[in-house]
Amino acid sequence: MRRATKGASLGGWIVLLACAGASMGCAAPMLSVPRVSDADAAKESPQTREAVSLAPQAVARADEQRELAKKALKEGDDTAATLFADRAIAAYEHAFVLARLARAIHARDEAESALAIASARARELAASRAQVEAEGEELEKRLAVARDAQPLVAVGAAGDGKREGARVVAARALTMEARLLCGSARLVASDDATLKAIADVEKDVAGVESQLETRPHPAPIDAAARVRARCLDRLTAARRTSQGATDGDTLLAELSASGGLDPARDERGVVVTLRDLFDGAGLAASAQDKVAELGRVAAAHPDLGVQVVVNDAAPPTKADEALDAKHADAVVTALVRAGATVGHVKSELAGVRAPVVDPGDAAHRGRNARVDVVFVTR
Numbered sequence: 609m610r611r612a613t614k615g616a617s618l619g620g621w622i623v624l625l626a627c628a629g630a631s632m633g634c635a636a637p638m639l640s641v642p643r644v645s646d647a648d649a650a651k652e653s654p655q656t657r658e659a660v661s662l663a664p665q666a667v668a669r670a671d672e673q674r675e676l677a678k679k680a681l682k683e684g685d686d687t688a689a690t691l692f693a694d695r696a697i698a699a700y701e702h703a704f705v706l707a708r709l710a711r712a713i714h715a716r717d718e719a720e721s722a723l724a725i726a727s728a729r730a731r732e733l734a735a736s737r738a739q740v741e742a743e744g745e746e747l748e749k750r751l752a753v754a755r756d757a758q759p760l761v762a763v764g765a766a767g768d769g770k771r772e773g774a775r776v777v778a779a780r781a782l783t784m785e786a787r788l789l790c791g792s793a794r795l796v797a798s799d800d801a802t803l804k805a806i807a808d809v810e811k812d813v814a815g816v817e818s819q820l821e822t823r824p825h826p827a828p829i830d831a832a833a834r835v836r837a838r839c840l841d842r843l844t845a846a847r848r849t850s851q852g853a854t855d856g857d858t859l860l861a862e863l864s865a866s867g868g869l870d871p872a873r874d875e876r877g878v879v880v881t882l883r884d885l886f887d888g889a890g891l892a893a894s895a896q897d898k899v900a901e902l903g904r905v906a907a908a909h910p911d912l913g914v915q916v917v918v919n920d921a922a923p924p925t926k927a928d929e930a931l932d933a934k935h936a937d938a939v940v941t942a943l944v945r946a947g948a949t950v951g952h953v954k955s956e957l958a959g960v961r962a963p964v965v966d967p968g969d970a971a972h973r974g975r976n977a978r979v980d981v982v983f984v985t986r
Contacts, residue, residue: 641686643693647674650700655707663706670699775827777967780820782832784961786813788917789839791956792876792984795913797846805845809838840875852911852986859909859983866901876915877985883978889934891942899939902981903946906953913984914948916940916955917962921977924959932957939979 650656651674660667677692790813793806813835819828859878863871869880880902885895906914916939918932936955943953960967963976 641677641681641689641693643690643697644674644677644681647677647693647696647700650697653700655704656700659700659703659707662710663703666699666703666706670696670703673699772825772827775829776820776824777963779816779824779827779829779832780961781963782829782836783813783816783820784958786816786832786836786839788915788956788958788962788982789836789843789875791954792913792915792982793839793843793846795915795952795954795984796843796850796852796986798850802842802846802849806839806842809835809842813839843875847986850986854909854911854985856985859905859912859985863905863983866905868898869901874982876982877912878983880981880983881978882981883975885939885979886935889931890938896942899942899981900946903943903948906943906949906983907947909983910949910952911986912952914943914953915980915982915984916943916953917958917980917982918955919958919962919976919978919980920960921967921974922960929957929959932959935979939981943981 651671656667656670673692673696677689677696680686680688680692787810790806790810794803797803797806816828816831816835819831856873856878860871860873863869863878863880871878871880873879882895882898884892885899886892891899902914906912916936918936918939920928920932924932936957940953940955944950960976963973964978965972965975967973967976
Protein backbone atom coordinates (compact mmCIF):
# COMPACT_ATOMS: atom_id res chain seq x y z
CA MET A 609 0.00 0.00 0.00
CA ARG A 610 2.77 2.46 0.92
CA ARG A 611 4.53 1.81 -2.43
CA ALA A 612 1.27 2.50 -4.33
CA THR A 613 0.89 5.79 -2.51
CA LYS A 614 4.38 6.87 -3.50
CA GLY A 615 3.63 6.01 -7.13
CA ALA A 616 0.52 8.08 -7.06
CA SER A 617 2.46 11.01 -5.54
CA LEU A 618 5.26 10.77 -8.17
CA GLY A 619 2.64 10.84 -10.93
CA GLY A 620 1.19 13.95 -9.39
CA TRP A 621 4.57 15.74 -9.33
CA ILE A 622 5.17 14.84 -12.95
CA VAL A 623 1.90 16.49 -13.88
CA LEU A 624 2.81 19.60 -11.90
CA LEU A 625 6.19 19.86 -13.53
CA ALA A 626 4.61 19.45 -16.96
CA CYS A 627 2.20 22.23 -16.21
CA ALA A 628 4.98 24.48 -14.93
CA GLY A 629 6.93 24.10 -18.21
CA ALA A 630 3.97 24.87 -20.41
CA SER A 631 3.02 28.31 -21.72
CA MET A 632 -0.37 28.20 -19.89
CA GLY A 633 -1.36 27.41 -16.29
CA CYS A 634 -2.71 24.05 -15.10
CA ALA A 635 -5.04 23.26 -12.07
CA ALA A 636 -3.94 20.78 -9.42
CA PRO A 637 -5.45 17.28 -9.90
CA MET A 638 -8.38 16.02 -7.62
CA LEU A 639 -7.86 12.47 -6.48
CA SER A 640 -11.39 10.88 -6.20
CA VAL A 641 -13.27 7.56 -6.29
CA PRO A 642 -16.73 7.76 -7.94
CA ARG A 643 -18.34 5.30 -5.46
CA VAL A 644 -17.46 7.57 -2.54
CA SER A 645 -19.35 10.38 -4.27
CA ASP A 646 -22.27 7.96 -4.76
CA ALA A 647 -22.19 7.14 -1.05
CA ASP A 648 -22.30 10.88 -0.23
CA ALA A 649 -25.29 11.27 -2.55
CA ALA A 650 -27.04 8.32 -0.89
CA LYS A 651 -26.43 9.94 2.49
CA GLU A 652 -28.13 13.18 1.39
CA SER A 653 -31.08 11.52 -0.40
CA PRO A 654 -34.69 12.08 0.81
CA GLN A 655 -35.02 8.35 1.40
CA THR A 656 -32.11 8.36 3.84
CA ARG A 657 -33.43 11.44 5.65
CA GLU A 658 -36.70 9.57 6.15
CA ALA A 659 -34.87 6.45 7.27
CA VAL A 660 -33.05 8.40 10.02
CA SER A 661 -36.27 8.45 12.08
CA LEU A 662 -37.64 5.04 11.08
CA ALA A 663 -34.44 2.93 10.90
CA PRO A 664 -31.76 4.92 12.79
CA GLN A 665 -29.51 1.97 13.57
CA ALA A 666 -29.32 0.93 9.92
CA VAL A 667 -28.47 4.52 8.92
CA ALA A 668 -25.78 4.64 11.58
CA ARG A 669 -24.14 1.50 10.17
CA ALA A 670 -24.23 3.02 6.68
CA ASP A 671 -22.65 6.24 7.98
CA GLU A 672 -19.89 4.19 9.58
CA GLN A 673 -19.05 2.50 6.26
CA ARG A 674 -19.14 5.86 4.47
CA GLU A 675 -16.68 7.39 6.96
CA LEU A 676 -14.35 4.43 6.46
CA ALA A 677 -14.55 4.99 2.69
CA LYS A 678 -13.64 8.66 3.07
CA LYS A 679 -10.78 7.80 5.39
CA ALA A 680 -9.40 5.26 2.91
CA LEU A 681 -9.71 7.83 0.13
CA LYS A 682 -7.84 10.39 2.17
CA GLU A 683 -5.07 7.85 2.74
CA GLY A 684 -4.91 7.18 -0.99
CA ASP A 685 -6.28 3.62 -0.81
CA ASP A 686 -8.73 3.68 -3.74
CA THR A 687 -9.56 -0.02 -3.53
CA ALA A 688 -10.52 0.13 0.14
CA ALA A 689 -12.43 3.37 -0.45
CA THR A 690 -14.46 1.74 -3.23
CA LEU A 691 -15.17 -1.30 -1.06
CA PHE A 692 -16.31 0.76 1.93
CA ALA A 693 -18.35 3.06 -0.34
CA ASP A 694 -20.17 0.05 -1.85
CA ARG A 695 -20.93 -1.21 1.62
CA ALA A 696 -22.22 2.22 2.66
CA ILE A 697 -24.48 2.47 -0.40
CA ALA A 698 -25.86 -1.02 0.25
CA ALA A 699 -26.40 -0.13 3.91
CA TYR A 700 -28.28 3.08 2.98
CA GLU A 701 -30.49 1.04 0.63
CA HIS A 702 -31.08 -1.48 3.41
CA ALA A 703 -32.02 1.36 5.79
CA PHE A 704 -34.46 2.69 3.17
CA VAL A 705 -36.09 -0.76 2.83
CA LEU A 706 -36.39 -1.05 6.61
CA ALA A 707 -37.95 2.43 6.71
CA ARG A 708 -40.52 1.44 4.08
CA LEU A 709 -41.29 -1.73 6.02
CA ALA A 710 -41.68 0.23 9.26
CA ARG A 711 -43.98 2.69 7.51
CA ALA A 712 -46.05 -0.15 6.05
CA ILE A 713 -46.35 -1.86 9.45
CA HIS A 714 -47.41 1.42 11.02
CA ALA A 715 -50.04 1.95 8.32
CA ARG A 716 -51.27 -1.63 8.77
CA ASP A 717 -51.53 -1.16 12.55
CA GLU A 718 -53.47 2.05 12.07
CA ALA A 719 -55.81 0.34 9.59
CA GLU A 720 -56.37 -2.61 11.93
CA SER A 721 -57.06 -0.24 14.80
CA ALA A 722 -59.54 1.71 12.69
CA LEU A 723 -61.17 -1.55 11.58
CA ALA A 724 -61.49 -2.74 15.18
CA ILE A 725 -63.10 0.55 16.17
CA ALA A 726 -65.46 0.44 13.18
CA SER A 727 -66.38 -3.20 13.88
CA ALA A 728 -67.10 -2.43 17.52
CA ARG A 729 -69.24 0.50 16.48
CA ALA A 730 -71.10 -1.68 13.96
CA ARG A 731 -71.81 -4.25 16.68
CA GLU A 732 -73.06 -1.52 18.98
CA LEU A 733 -75.34 -0.17 16.26
CA ALA A 734 -76.64 -3.68 15.46
CA ALA A 735 -77.39 -4.31 19.13
CA SER A 736 -79.07 -0.94 19.43
CA ARG A 737 -81.15 -1.59 16.31
CA ALA A 738 -82.21 -5.02 17.60
CA GLN A 739 -83.26 -3.47 20.90
CA VAL A 740 -85.23 -0.72 19.15
CA GLU A 741 -86.94 -3.28 16.89
CA ALA A 742 -87.80 -5.47 19.90
CA GLU A 743 -89.20 -2.47 21.75
CA GLY A 744 -91.18 -1.46 18.66
CA GLU A 745 -92.63 -4.96 18.33
CA GLU A 746 -93.55 -4.96 22.01
CA LEU A 747 -95.27 -1.58 21.64
CA GLU A 748 -97.21 -2.86 18.61
CA LYS A 749 -98.42 -5.83 20.65
CA ARG A 750 -99.46 -3.58 23.52
CA LEU A 751 -101.23 -1.26 21.10
CA ALA A 752 -103.14 -4.20 19.61
CA VAL A 753 -104.16 -5.34 23.10
CA ALA A 754 -105.18 -1.81 24.10
CA ARG A 755 -107.15 -1.36 20.87
CA ASP A 756 -109.03 -4.61 21.37
CA ALA A 757 -109.65 -3.76 25.02
CA GLN A 758 -111.40 -0.49 24.21
CA PRO A 759 -114.97 -0.60 25.50
CA LEU A 760 -117.43 -1.28 22.74
CA VAL A 761 -120.66 0.54 22.22
CA ALA A 762 -123.37 -1.80 23.39
CA VAL A 763 -125.64 -2.92 20.60
CA GLY A 764 -128.91 -4.75 20.63
CA ALA A 765 -130.30 -7.34 18.32
CA ALA A 766 -130.09 -6.79 14.57
CA GLY A 767 -133.17 -5.64 12.76
CA ASP A 768 -133.64 -8.87 10.76
CA GLY A 769 -132.91 -12.54 11.11
CA LYS A 770 -130.16 -12.63 8.47
CA ARG A 771 -128.15 -9.87 10.10
CA GLU A 772 -128.63 -11.39 13.54
CA GLY A 773 -127.41 -14.75 12.20
CA ALA A 774 -124.26 -13.08 10.86
CA ARG A 775 -123.68 -11.50 14.28
CA VAL A 776 -123.95 -14.90 15.95
CA VAL A 777 -121.35 -16.28 13.52
CA ALA A 778 -119.07 -13.33 14.28
CA ALA A 779 -119.50 -13.78 18.05
CA ARG A 780 -118.64 -17.48 17.76
CA ALA A 781 -115.54 -16.64 15.69
CA LEU A 782 -114.38 -14.06 18.25
CA THR A 783 -114.90 -16.52 21.08
CA MET A 784 -113.01 -19.25 19.23
CA GLU A 785 -110.15 -16.82 18.59
CA ALA A 786 -110.16 -16.06 22.31
CA ARG A 787 -109.86 -19.76 23.13
CA LEU A 788 -107.00 -20.22 20.67
CA LEU A 789 -105.16 -17.17 22.02
CA CYS A 790 -105.51 -18.38 25.60
CA GLY A 791 -104.39 -21.85 24.52
CA SER A 792 -101.33 -20.30 22.89
CA ALA A 793 -100.63 -18.37 26.09
CA ARG A 794 -100.63 -21.66 28.02
CA LEU A 795 -98.00 -23.07 25.66
CA VAL A 796 -95.54 -20.25 26.41
CA ALA A 797 -96.43 -19.52 30.06
CA SER A 798 -93.53 -20.15 32.43
CA ASP A 799 -94.98 -19.64 35.92
CA ASP A 800 -98.03 -20.59 37.98
CA ALA A 801 -99.27 -17.00 38.36
CA THR A 802 -99.48 -16.58 34.59
CA LEU A 803 -101.26 -19.92 34.19
CA LYS A 804 -103.79 -18.94 36.87
CA ALA A 805 -104.47 -15.63 35.11
CA ILE A 806 -105.04 -17.52 31.85
CA ALA A 807 -107.40 -19.96 33.57
CA ASP A 808 -109.46 -17.07 34.95
CA VAL A 809 -110.00 -15.68 31.45
CA GLU A 810 -110.77 -19.13 30.05
CA LYS A 811 -113.68 -19.38 32.52
CA ASP A 812 -115.14 -16.24 31.00
CA VAL A 813 -114.54 -17.62 27.50
CA ALA A 814 -116.48 -20.75 28.47
CA GLY A 815 -119.28 -18.53 29.79
CA VAL A 816 -119.64 -16.74 26.46
CA GLU A 817 -119.52 -20.08 24.61
CA SER A 818 -122.31 -21.39 26.84
CA GLN A 819 -124.40 -18.31 26.17
CA LEU A 820 -123.94 -18.79 22.42
CA GLU A 821 -125.21 -22.37 22.74
CA THR A 822 -128.16 -21.71 25.03
CA ARG A 823 -129.39 -18.20 24.16
CA PRO A 824 -127.51 -16.86 21.14
CA HIS A 825 -129.97 -14.02 20.49
CA PRO A 826 -129.12 -11.25 20.83
CA ALA A 827 -125.58 -12.27 19.90
CA PRO A 828 -123.14 -11.57 22.76
CA ILE A 829 -120.71 -9.90 20.39
CA ASP A 830 -119.50 -7.36 22.98
CA ALA A 831 -118.66 -10.06 25.51
CA ALA A 832 -116.92 -12.13 22.80
CA ALA A 833 -114.74 -9.17 21.79
CA ARG A 834 -113.81 -8.51 25.44
CA VAL A 835 -112.71 -12.08 26.17
CA ARG A 836 -110.69 -12.13 22.96
CA ALA A 837 -108.88 -8.95 24.01
CA ARG A 838 -108.20 -10.41 27.46
CA CYS A 839 -106.77 -13.65 26.01
CA LEU A 840 -104.50 -11.64 23.72
CA ASP A 841 -103.38 -9.68 26.77
CA ARG A 842 -102.58 -12.94 28.60
CA LEU A 843 -100.56 -14.17 25.62
CA THR A 844 -98.57 -10.92 25.56
CA ALA A 845 -97.94 -11.16 29.31
CA ALA A 846 -96.87 -14.81 29.02
CA ARG A 847 -94.37 -13.87 26.31
CA ARG A 848 -92.83 -11.18 28.50
CA THR A 849 -92.13 -13.66 31.31
CA SER A 850 -90.83 -16.49 29.10
CA GLN A 851 -87.50 -17.05 27.40
CA GLY A 852 -87.28 -17.87 23.70
CA ALA A 853 -84.52 -17.91 21.10
CA THR A 854 -86.62 -18.11 17.92
CA ASP A 855 -88.30 -15.02 16.51
CA GLY A 856 -91.24 -15.16 14.12
CA ASP A 857 -89.40 -13.70 11.14
CA THR A 858 -86.64 -16.32 11.34
CA LEU A 859 -89.15 -19.16 11.58
CA LEU A 860 -91.28 -17.74 8.75
CA ALA A 861 -88.23 -17.59 6.49
CA GLU A 862 -87.21 -21.14 7.43
CA LEU A 863 -90.65 -22.60 6.73
CA SER A 864 -90.94 -20.65 3.47
CA ALA A 865 -87.61 -22.09 2.33
CA SER A 866 -88.90 -25.64 2.90
CA GLY A 867 -91.25 -25.26 -0.06
CA GLY A 868 -94.93 -26.15 -0.29
CA LEU A 869 -95.85 -25.09 3.25
CA ASP A 870 -97.02 -21.49 2.57
CA PRO A 871 -96.64 -20.22 6.17
CA ALA A 872 -98.35 -17.04 7.38
CA ARG A 873 -98.22 -14.84 10.50
CA ASP A 874 -100.96 -14.14 13.02
CA GLU A 875 -101.07 -12.99 16.65
CA ARG A 876 -100.08 -16.42 17.91
CA GLY A 877 -97.00 -16.84 15.73
CA VAL A 878 -96.46 -18.65 12.43
CA VAL A 879 -99.30 -20.70 10.92
CA VAL A 880 -99.07 -23.53 8.38
CA THR A 881 -102.43 -24.60 6.94
CA LEU A 882 -102.80 -28.20 5.74
CA ARG A 883 -105.67 -29.82 3.83
CA ASP A 884 -106.55 -33.37 2.71
CA LEU A 885 -104.46 -34.91 5.48
CA PHE A 886 -106.54 -37.88 6.53
CA ASP A 887 -107.45 -41.35 5.40
CA GLY A 888 -110.15 -42.48 7.82
CA ALA A 889 -109.05 -41.68 11.36
CA GLY A 890 -105.34 -41.52 10.56
CA LEU A 891 -102.95 -39.59 8.37
CA ALA A 892 -102.99 -40.35 4.66
CA ALA A 893 -99.70 -41.66 3.25
CA SER A 894 -99.41 -38.56 1.05
CA ALA A 895 -99.52 -36.26 4.11
CA GLN A 896 -97.07 -38.03 6.40
CA ASP A 897 -93.90 -36.44 4.99
CA LYS A 898 -95.31 -32.91 5.27
CA VAL A 899 -96.39 -33.39 8.90
CA ALA A 900 -93.03 -35.02 9.70
CA GLU A 901 -91.25 -31.97 8.24
CA LEU A 902 -93.19 -29.73 10.62
CA GLY A 903 -92.21 -32.03 13.47
CA ARG A 904 -88.54 -31.66 12.56
CA VAL A 905 -88.94 -27.89 12.56
CA ALA A 906 -90.48 -28.08 16.03
CA ALA A 907 -87.58 -30.27 17.18
CA ALA A 908 -85.08 -27.70 15.88
CA HIS A 909 -86.84 -24.97 17.91
CA PRO A 910 -87.78 -26.56 21.25
CA ASP A 911 -88.54 -23.13 22.76
CA LEU A 912 -91.67 -22.90 20.61
CA GLY A 913 -95.11 -24.25 21.45
CA VAL A 914 -97.15 -25.97 18.73
CA GLN A 915 -100.93 -25.65 18.52
CA VAL A 916 -102.84 -28.07 16.26
CA VAL A 917 -106.31 -26.76 15.31
CA VAL A 918 -108.79 -29.00 13.46
CA ASN A 919 -111.48 -27.09 11.53
CA ASP A 920 -114.65 -28.33 9.77
CA ALA A 921 -116.50 -27.13 6.67
CA ALA A 922 -119.94 -27.96 8.09
CA PRO A 923 -121.29 -28.05 11.67
CA PRO A 924 -119.96 -31.33 13.09
CA THR A 925 -122.18 -34.03 14.52
CA LYS A 926 -121.15 -35.94 17.64
CA ALA A 927 -119.58 -38.56 15.38
CA ASP A 928 -117.75 -35.85 13.45
CA GLU A 929 -116.40 -34.38 16.69
CA ALA A 930 -115.12 -37.80 17.74
CA LEU A 931 -113.41 -38.17 14.35
CA ASP A 932 -111.94 -34.66 14.66
CA ALA A 933 -110.43 -35.66 18.01
CA LYS A 934 -108.82 -38.72 16.39
CA HIS A 935 -107.48 -36.54 13.58
CA ALA A 936 -105.98 -34.11 16.09
CA ASP A 937 -104.34 -37.01 17.98
CA ALA A 938 -102.91 -38.38 14.73
CA VAL A 939 -101.26 -35.05 13.87
CA VAL A 940 -99.92 -34.55 17.41
CA THR A 941 -98.52 -38.10 17.45
CA ALA A 942 -96.81 -37.59 14.08
CA LEU A 943 -95.26 -34.29 15.21
CA VAL A 944 -93.92 -35.83 18.41
CA ARG A 945 -92.62 -38.88 16.54
CA ALA A 946 -90.69 -36.51 14.25
CA GLY A 947 -89.08 -34.75 17.22
CA ALA A 948 -91.50 -32.20 18.68
CA THR A 949 -91.33 -32.00 22.47
CA VAL A 950 -94.09 -33.83 24.34
CA GLY A 951 -96.02 -31.28 26.35
CA HIS A 952 -95.23 -28.47 23.90
CA VAL A 953 -97.88 -29.69 21.44
CA LYS A 954 -101.59 -29.18 22.15
CA SER A 955 -104.67 -29.65 19.99
CA GLU A 956 -107.91 -27.68 19.68
CA LEU A 957 -111.17 -28.57 17.92
CA ALA A 958 -112.59 -25.44 16.29
CA GLY A 959 -115.48 -27.00 14.38
CA VAL A 960 -116.92 -24.27 12.12
CA ARG A 961 -116.18 -21.41 14.54
CA ALA A 962 -113.00 -20.19 12.79
CA PRO A 963 -113.87 -20.07 9.07
CA VAL A 964 -111.56 -18.64 6.44
CA VAL A 965 -114.36 -18.26 3.85
CA ASP A 966 -118.03 -17.47 4.27
CA PRO A 967 -119.75 -20.64 5.56
CA GLY A 968 -122.78 -19.63 3.50
CA ASP A 969 -120.79 -19.82 0.25
CA ALA A 970 -121.62 -23.35 -0.88
CA ALA A 971 -119.05 -23.25 -3.69
CA HIS A 972 -116.06 -22.45 -1.48
CA ARG A 973 -116.91 -23.32 2.13
CA GLY A 974 -115.11 -26.64 1.72
CA ARG A 975 -111.86 -24.69 2.23
CA ASN A 976 -112.84 -24.23 5.85
CA ALA A 977 -112.03 -27.94 6.39
CA ARG A 978 -108.36 -27.80 7.33
CA VAL A 979 -105.74 -28.30 10.02
CA ASP A 980 -103.77 -25.29 11.21
CA VAL A 981 -100.38 -26.07 12.75
CA VAL A 982 -99.37 -22.95 14.71
CA PHE A 983 -95.83 -22.41 15.96
CA VAL A 984 -96.44 -20.15 18.97
CA THR A 985 -93.54 -17.73 19.25
CA ARG A 986 -92.35 -16.36 22.57
